Amino acid sequence: MSLPEELFPASLLVFLAAACLLDRHLLRACLAFIAFALLMSLAWWRLDAPWLALVEAMLGALLTGLALFHGLGYPGTRPSLPVHDQERRPRHEAPVRWLAALVWLTLAGVAVWGISGDGELVASDELTRQPLLATGLAIMALGLWAFAHHLHLLRRLLAFNVLGSGVFLLLAGLAGPSVEVQGLILVGLVVALIGSVLGAALLRRLHALDGRVTLGVEADERR
């Protein structure tokens, strides 16, 4: 596999992640996530981890997708969540999040570069590793930023999932598809699924209770 060959799926992944995270239309975002997850599955396949690909497709794309749709209230159940995210963080809070995500990215980047630069290579293929690592970093940073920035709970769930995928990619990129890595990713996927399901169910309940879609400011119980 050549570098350009790798570049395309990598950039597609980043694009899908961005689409998933930036779209205020929640349905579209969920669809983008499913596409992202399927692409991830493909990536695992290409990294010689067929089991992982299968699990990703089943858990990441199918079940998580279902859970997210369930959270949104599709299909047809009432009351369903508004399909547009109306929650906006105050403008002045945005730069800090950008900055934090960037610094985090830099940090992770430095570490990754440190390993791939002078660490002994665990991954078999140098060529696949570079775009993998870069994609992972980018997706992770995006996910982290989105998690910190968004208020809508569904979008935060999406962000968490994307972030998770980014970390998995980094993991694979740094250590190759070894048993340990697969184990870690497998556990991660399961946890992400459970988290998403739980989160989506909670979201629905909360929305049903008082119409909220964010954590919001609690009525201060202490006073």
Next chain:
Amino acid sequence: MSVLSAVPLAAETAVLWVALLIPSLLGLLAWRFPPQRMRPLLLVITPLPLATFWLLHRVAMGGELEGVWSLGELLLYWRLDGLRGLLLLLTQLLLLASATYAVGHRRAIAVAERTFAGFWPLLGGLATALGIIWVAADLLTLYVALELMGLCAVGMMLLPGKQAALVAGMRYLLYALVGSLAWLLGVALLLGVSGRLDLSGLAATTQPGTVTSIAMALLAAGLLLKAAIFPLHGWLAPVHASAWTPVSALHGALVVKASFFILMQLWQRLVPEAVAAAWLLGLLGSMAVVWGGLQAWRAQALKQVVAWSTVGQLGYLMLAFPLLAGTSAAVATLAWQATWLQLAAHAMAKAAMFMAAGNLVLAAGEGRLTDLAGTSRQLPFPLMTFGIAAVTLMGLPPSAGFTAKWLLLQAAILAGQWLWVAVLVAGTLLSAAYVFRVLRCAFVEDATRQEVQPLPAGMNLIALLLALAALGLGLGADWPLALIRAGGMP
């Protein structure tokens, strides 16, 4: 699965794993057949701590137990030394207490049996996860156990189903998951740099350097979030406000500390010499002490006081990092003992305190401090328990909190790190302030009060026993501390 350890230790190994897994099995069983009475439950669970005690005895006699499980190509490492054994014993004692308490609690809050049944498997899972965290010696096992613990804890927090509980649980869930990912990222970097996941191997192969540092920082951030260390503690207090008492008890006592335990393990192995970062951790702990104390002092609801006190008390544990980093062996030994003694003392006292507070709130029917007026007459038992547990939290003699504080202060003075002395002083005074604020409210005599709801005697008794155990550990600290000194210090 095969056990790779030496033959003479086979019995011990078997006992260990049975002791670890039994809670989960029992939990599943209880899901189907919820326990109705306290005493049978007590009888069923009591063998667990006994078995662990036996293990601990073996460890004390013959040194550490170590082993590897192979799962196909995957090697999973475990290890049982004095410290881990004690933590396991502590976990099982608290499991015993909270499970028994939960039976009474269900009756007292009059919740449907099926609604409550979900508590049991989650409790079992939590206990197993905690047990595994204590004995696990590689990052994968730790990851699995950490996630299991987190999810079980979130699940338990959500059980009451009230809106406040759901919001708090949602926040907890999100932060727990993100914290795990930060941790996983750190693990990824470590794996990348050394290719190993077992702790001793990691310690042997990793060189201090940029990558290790960054990995450690990421790991630490994730774990600090899970451990609710200032300023990442925001999720903790709301979670406890609406949780059921036995859940709060176990959570405040052990769950947050599991993350601390892992952090301590990794820090000591990977970056023992990072003095500046250790000081940062110590400073965060100091701020936690002050912030938690202040919030507890200003809190209006009883359970909030207890929850915030957890934030403050966790800060004490963080002082271990600067006292262990780059200090003399004498200081390090003192700080090491102090930390774990403080952990145990706080675990028992906090569980007792949550239970006592829960009893007070249940019996009085109100959760605000001002509603406690007159409880000293009507509810002397839970109030007394609260007081005894508070003695430990304040670090007054003869409690284990006092002994731990003595050690910590001794270490700080010996190391000449006077800042921590000031922090401990401030923490003690603040904890006294919030504890006595509660007691003061309870001693008010001139308030009218309706009848109190009678509670099963067992609920009070369990809390009292835990509080007394924390108290007794103060003077009986020699044996556990000898175990901690003998093994466990990396």
Next chain:
Amino acid sequence: MSDALLVLVLPAMLIWPLLLMLRVPLMAALADRGQPRFPLDGLWCTAPLPALVLALSVDEGALALDWWLFGGFWLLDGMRGTLLVVTALLWLLAGVYARGYLAGEQARAVAGDEAAEARLMRFALLWPLTLCGNLLLLVAEDIASFYMGFSVMTFAAYGLVVHSQTRDARMGGLTYLVMAVLGEGLILAGLLWGAGSAGTTTLGGLREGMLEAPNGVWIGVLLWLGFGVKAGVVGLHIWLPLAHPVAPTPASAVLSGAMIKAGLIGWLTTLPLGETAAGEGFAWLGRAMLVSGLVAAIGAALYGVCQRHPKAVLAYSSVSQMGMITALVAMGLVAPTLWPALSAAVVLFAAHHGLTKGALFLGVGIGEHPPRLPAWLLWTLLALPALSLTGALASGLDAKWAFKAVLHEGDYTIVVTWLSLAAVGTSALMARTLWCQWHVERQAREEGLEPLVSAMPLAWLASLLAALTLPWWWGGELALRGLPPLAELPGLLWPLALGLAGSLGVWAVARRRPLHLARRLPPGDLWWLLVEGWQRLRVRGQGSLDRLVSARDVWVAWWVARERDVVRVLDSMTRAEEWLRRHAAVLMMGVAVGLALLMLTST
């Protein structure tokens, strides 16, 4: 035999009054509520009897009690014995007298006057207690017993002083108590200092230690002034003229006759009198004492003659007489070699003064309740002790001769002259006393006051007899010199003549143009200055104290306000928690970055 007697009687002497005291409430408790008993019965009057028996039967002896306080050591010697006799006798007679004196009170109590009953009860309780203290201090040789006796006597006597509970009585009681407490303080300081320096617990040891102690003189000064309160050293005497007139007459008699001698006993037992080894410092102390004694002797006489109340005049006379004794005691420091001879004279003088003054005070009561005696006889009897006190008769003459002879031998004629001048004053005082009594008696006869109970005149007559015949019935040191030869009489009697003449002159002048001195010179002289000064000081002190308190309150209030501010700030700070909660994700990133940067930069 006398040792066994001592061992038995000495404690009995102290215990018997206490038993009688305890008997009083016991009887009251046992008696029916409706029928108050007269607590001052015959048995009650016997309180000083064991002491009298002891003093008359035992000359010398000592008793050591290891378990008592710091180890009790009670001693009886010539000097103590003499004073013990006089004291016990006076207490006995005054006690009998009191039975009669308080008969009116008893009648009121029977009639249902609760206050009168309470007063009577108190008197019956405190009288034996005071006696007990007085006796103890006389025999005590260990400091603790002595101090105990002294303070028991002092504080119990307060109850006797304020007996009538009138405004004047409270006033008198207050002066008494204030000065007594001051005196106790000074004595305590002196005793502690002395005992600490000498490392002793006995008075003898103290006296010897004082000579060697570096600050011995100051110890001496403290003790002199401390006991001086009791003995009426000038300046510290102010309680005497205020407390004596208000006390019941029998109490005045023992106050002036017996208790005032406690001060003297204090000096005699603690000051290094007659110690040739005493340094120049003590000699200077002696000179100061001498001067103060003479000033008291003459000054008190001058002031006393301006008084209207006979008891006040008598009180000033006591000050004057004690001034003379002070001067004589001072000679023991100024001229130690004279002391062995002089001490006997001092004791004689003290005994004489005690009994005579007692008789005079009791006489005042007789004047107030005149018995059915012919006027000439009554006035002769009343005048006799007065004459004795001036040194013209009987024991007075004897005593005067005794010290005069000694001083002449020691070539201290100047002192004798001054003392004679004081005697002139005494004569005037006595004349004034009788004059006042005359007024009182006339008034009493006009008003036809309460009937006299026979106990009173009997006790009075007995005291008169005892006082006048002192040198004859009491042998020992006192009668050493016998009566003076006739040739010396003019030298001894001129002060009387001069005093009488002066009195008559003043009387003659005052008849035509009243001097109103009495109104301008109230009893208690310096006390009123002190009171005024104290009031001013108190106002000022109160003012500054108030300011201090208000300053402290302001300070506390300031802190409380700051605390409230701090709490408010903290409350607002706790709101920052919301912010922390909302930004947890960013904070996590921040913590990670911070940790990483620290680790990277520090290595």
Next chain:
Amino acid sequence: MSGGVLLLATLCTSLFTALLIFLLPERAFRARTGLNLGAALVKLTLVAWMVWGLSRGHAYALEFPVLEGLAFVLRADALGIMFAGLSSLLWLFTTIYAIGYLEDSPNRKRFFGFFSLCVASTLGISLAGNLFTFLIFYELLTLSTYPLVVHRGTAKALAAGGVYLRFTLTAGLVLMIGMIALHVLAGDIRFGEREILAGLDLDRRPLLVGLFWVLIAGFGVKAALVPLHGWLPRAMVAPAPVSALLHAVAVVKAGAFGIVRLVYDVYGIELSAELGLLAGLVAVASVTILYGSLRALAQQELKPRLAYSTVSQVAYIVLGIGLFGPLGTIAAFSHLLHQGLMKVTLFFCAGNYAEELGIHRIDDLDGAGRRMPLTSLAFTVGALGMIGLPPVVGFFSKWYLGTGAIQAGMPWVIAVLVASSLLNAAYFLPILGRLWFLPGPDHGVGEWPEERRLGRLETHAWLLVPAVATALFSLVAGLLAGMPFSPLEWATRVVNTEYLP
């Protein structure tokens, strides 16, 4: 019975009593009373046994390690047993008094439970064998007295409790830090191992001086040394038996006893003198004595006046400690006992007046001597003792202080003593005057604030007996001061056998 068991039994007598009382129901009045009295008697017997054994040369000790190089040590030495004897004797009387005082009032179970706990801590303090053990019981005392102070549950009581805690907890912390620093410096010092600190390098001396004052500050709060005395007058809102206990044996004495231990058993009197610490102590004590007396003079209510009097009187102990020499030491030790006896009497009496007649203010006391003669007599004995008049025990303390001052070469201390005596007289004698010499309601003048006829005697017998008994004790202990086992004799014995510098 072996030494350690006896010690433990003594300690546990009150500890288990506390436990049992907490377990008994509130209405089990008889059982609680029996338990209280029984335990008090048992403890008194045990302590008496130890006194006897100690005088025959037996040793009582018990210890086990708590930390590496730090042990929990209980040991009965002559000094400790002296304090233990005092506390168990006064516990008996205070218990009797409290039973009478709290008759028919709520929360008696709580009261007596913590009361016993308080006594257990006091006993622990007296039997502690090193600073660590001392601290444990010292802090336990703070905790167990708090519920007693706020017992009434009124706003005033709660505020006083707050002040009490602020002072004592902070002091406890200061003490703890000081002790730990000392521990770091010199290891675990058993009481009596004076050579450890004396043998330290000379360049450590300034540190020792600093630590000494830190520790004194810690002890000084409980001992109510000016300016750390603020809590004491406020704690007066507590019920009378608590005040009695607080002032006579438990809290205030614990502080003073701590200073005694520190100076004699940790630093050693010689080292303390060498380091110049004693002069400072004497100065602090003198200031406290005078200040306390002056403030007492300004009080219009009985209990606050007694409270300030305590401030002044407890400083006598500190003064005695500061006077280098056996006499000063005897003064300190004996006053530890004497002040307890006298002050407990005074508080009992003040409580009696309040309970029987509703009297709190001094000017309401007019003529109370006729209405309550025995109480007033007891009060008189206590007050005269405070002034320092023989034969009440107070005189002996003053005597040894004065002679000790001379021995230590500080004659000016006598001026302080005399001034204090005068001030004591100035604030006690007016009370006595009112009691005995002013006409009051019983003479037909005015009315008692709130008269209750509590018993056939002048008041409830349970209230009267302890007051009279302690008054008698303070009188007899003075009269028979030369007898063996009298407080003074025992103090002298302690000094002679152990502490003679």
